[in-house]
Amino acid sequence: MLIRRGALLDLWSHSEAADDAILAAPASDRVFWDGVDERTRLLIIGEADRLRDAAWPQPRLQDWSAYPRTGDRSAYEHALFLRNRRTRLAVLAAAIEPTEERLLEAADGLWLKVEQSTWCWPAHDDVFSRGLRVPDPRHPFVDLGAGEDVALLAWSTLLIGTELEQHAPGLRERLGHEARTCVLEPFVERAWHWEGDEGHVHNWAPWIHGNLLVAAVAFAAPPLRARVMDRCVDGLDRYLAQLPADGAIDEGFGYWWQGAGRAFDALAVLDTLTDGSVAAETRDGALAPLAELARFPQRMQVGPGWFASFSDAEARADEGTPWHVLHRAAMLCGLPEVAEFALAERAGREEPSLCGLDEGVHAGLGRMLAEISDLSSGVVPAQHPASAPPAAQPRAKDGVFLASIGVGIRERAGLTVVVKSGHNGENHNHNDLGSIAVAVDGIPLLPDLGRATYRAETFSDRRYELWNMRSDWHSTPLPRGAAQLPGAQWRAGAAVIDDGWRLDLTESYPGRERWIRTVRVTDAGISVRDESEVLADPATRIVVVCAGAPERAGDGVRVPGRAGARDLLLNFEAADVQFETVEVDDPYLRRSWGERVTRMLFAPASARMWEMRGEAR
Template sequence: MLWNTEGFAGPLAAVCSGIPARLRPPADALPVPSAEGWTRRIQPSIARHFVDLARADIDEPWPQPRASAAARVHRDGDRDGYEQQVFARQRRLSRAVVAALSDDDPRYLDEVADGVWLLCEQSTWCWPAHDDTFARHGSVLATVTDPFLDLGAGEVVGQLAWIDHVLGRRLDDRYPGLRQRMRHEARSRVIAPFLRRRDWHWLGLDGHVHNWNPWIHGNVLVAALVLCDDGAERDAVVALVAQGLDRYVAALPADGAIDEGYAYWWNGACRALEALDVLAYATDGAWDPIPAVTSLRETVAFPHRSHLGGPWYVNAADGPARPPADQPWHALHRAARTVGDDDARRHAAAQRRPDLPATEDAGLGRLLRALTDDAWVAAAPSPGPLPAEVWLPSTQVWLARGRAGSAAGLTVVLKGGHNDENHNHNDVGSLIVASDGVPVIVDAGRPTYTAQTFGPDRYDIWTMQSDWHSVPRVSGMAQDHGAAFAASDPVIVRSDEMRALDLEIGGAYPAGSVRSWRRRAALHRSGHVTIDDRWEAAGPDTEVRLLLAGSVTTGDGWARVRPLDGATPVRITWPAAAPHTLVVRELDDPMLTDVWGERLSRLAVDVDGRAELRVTVEQERNEDERP
């Protein structure tokens, strides 16, 4: 087969088109061993872990997604209740698969068959918040004759393909006919719709490409390789997948940055890397574009370039500042080995749990790959790289810390960008300052997703508004959303005394609110941070605002913050003549409380009558020091 050059031709096509490639047969198309070779690859302690979990699961009823829960997204906006039941069902099935591979007790294969059957009987694999059935059919529940191919459907069909690959022969012996049912459901719910409909928004045919693209294409690829018979249709699906991935890679900037931030890298760029790794295996290395494409090589560095220290990362848009620690680090480790990025490899290795190289939370395919990646299982923990300075021009994100390789002291981050980024928040000019790697001046992130999150009232949610980011409020106005509301003229400043980013952020505000607003964030050699704002023609009711995490006390011209996680306290100062207010925001959403605790505090310095303001942030040298 050849790369489909009749469709989109981007950087992948430039590497792969014209190179003859034949797909491995379905039984040998994925880069993990089947059941027969499994026991030689998995460590006994890891096998026992999953067997113990699966044994406990057997005594419990399977999670049941219900119609009433699915319909809630149309009634009160709740999508989480239904999705959590779906996720729990699939995690249980993944645990059962590893148990069945690790232990010959037939109960575990029965558990797998039960889980597979439940997925085949489940009316929809699409998450209700994504389904277009209401728009097309007026239904609040899935229309089974018109399935929608979304992230959820992709995850299920991918899981079934991995199960078929590793346990197919054993399922044939104990449950003849089950694999045919899997193939029927995969064809009717995923393969046929994928070939028939080309209006899926995630294809990026309109030029807007986001993380759904590699996430879904990667799962469709796995499904086609395993669940389709060898032949023209299988080749056609794989060619369309390759073309779709090419659109995503073409939109990936040369610096490899993700505008949604670190947390979304795992389900965007990382998914692309994983899919292309599978494609390289399935073509016996004929199509292996990762090392040859600059943006793919650079994006492997994005996680460690976003690292503040410990569990904390630079967050933007909907990303949390403290994402779940259980990420598919093996995928980053593998990609780093592929492109020869030793810093990225060390960053991944530093996160590996010696007792458990992966869990079922990220999906069955990722779990199986981790458990059979010998280099990952044997990876020795090492200190992360923590670069001294990072500049990502595509997103206008800049980071500086006192010393490479150490989170000690202050780290400062300044973000430019625009207000129509993926998962956008109105946050042009937003600041993060971390003490010993722990954010003190922060970006809140987002609450639990609801129907409102991606609807017309998105910016009624407080976390999406510039008023609750560390940016100015200008002439009584917040930033507006849209690509036109953007930063401009970024200037990197480096001297013996400091490193800084200086940029124009006035364009993020409604017309007429300010003529110019320049913001400079600098890390000085002495270790302190300065935030300099200079503006022209701002009206009354103008404030410089900082969102703070931790315990905050204030006085005239100063604030003291005792950060989370026992990090060194910081003192924030500004001219004493500029009055301030402190507003405490109580938190009750678990997506926020799990990161920040019970509250965040917003410091607002009134700058009416001024044309500039300097704010200084310093660590206290003595923790008992008081203002």
């Protein structure tokens, strides 16, 4: 495991939490707030002013109840996230310029928050299982949404609580009452599924625990404060101890930010509360293995802005990705090359900006404050060079292989190849054993599609009816026409060889018939060799998924390049091939893969062995 179970608990038990620790500079600290760099200041003030005369977004009951009725969760979350975005911008603007007008705007957003019947997102609440179609304030449910909302209130109080008391007397007390009633007290009074156990890791845990640490500082007095903090530290310790020693995240690159990244956020809070004990133990102590966790995002890169997209991860880094979180983690762990990578990716955004300016949940107020602090101190450059996007990070000669999740990445001759083994019972699993993905010049052309918009079906027993989750829409074999099934009993072994990997897919399919896939990546290109008696079955197909629409090119297939990348030419031994193209309407899939994706279905003529080769042209 990544760290010894109890390592963080031991640190916490031997440290005295400072009651006067300052987690963020309050608005009264004019040296800090007057020193915010001009570009960041103008971004915040300008956007807050643009929103101030508009009506506040209002989540509706019909949007809340749409989740059990239609499976839609987006309409309610969209309105809620827009309102939270406006609130955090109003709070920051009030800290920068604590005028009455700005403080009253912030107070409006915070008052709307405490008037909400629930802070739980509809996809997580248990009211629907009790036959209700309205939130039940008598039985608060602590989920990601509740954690985000209580943290929004907590950071706001730490920033402008004194000023709010002057302009909206009683609001600060109300914020504290709702925080305790809706989140902190329910949290310590029952067990929550997302806290996991000693055998299962859950990415909600560090996200919620980190948020509740801040809420305890802002709103809880002894003994509640101690109960909340002790349980959060225990939860963070459990999460980190359950991660594998190689620092891999089975949910992929995109979920690093909301699991491991959230753990690093929480560790920064604990470091402040313990007067630097976390940093000391990370540099040379029981927390030193956290360095492997901080290396994961860089290891997953296939090109600037593009990453391996297995499970529910996305291939293309979102514009709102909070790269300063990785930069901070790298600095904590003493990894200058990872810190430089994070800064390069941040500078490579199409629109370099402050995190948290989008409406999503990449970054709440706490992450915005951390980035503002880093910008103001010069740790993160405020000005970005007007140059080409950052170059891809060079890989070690043998590439990357993370045995705990069965992911290998290797780069040669302008091709970056990702292979996936492991099992089909992973967190946010897709049925993808033995799959390959290929990027040319850093741009994925043979993709793992990753996630689509989340709906009720996404996390139900109908999950594997969704086409992008199924193995027949991954670049995998279909022995006798059979697709893979979900569950940890379906596995693929992997062995690293000199120039790639040998994958054993025998235990990946219901028939459990021998199938060996050998993937090689050399200066000559890529080769994928499948060996099995099952190749002789007329129903057997080998799937290769590509972005866009491929073209026949003599005896081969040409996959057109994208975004300036060269084409990928595929040559293969005798086989019939059919193309099936899907028009993409999902915004997540379309953002990465464009208007259409195609699967090529190869029917090999060979009885026992078939090989496909690829090269950039």
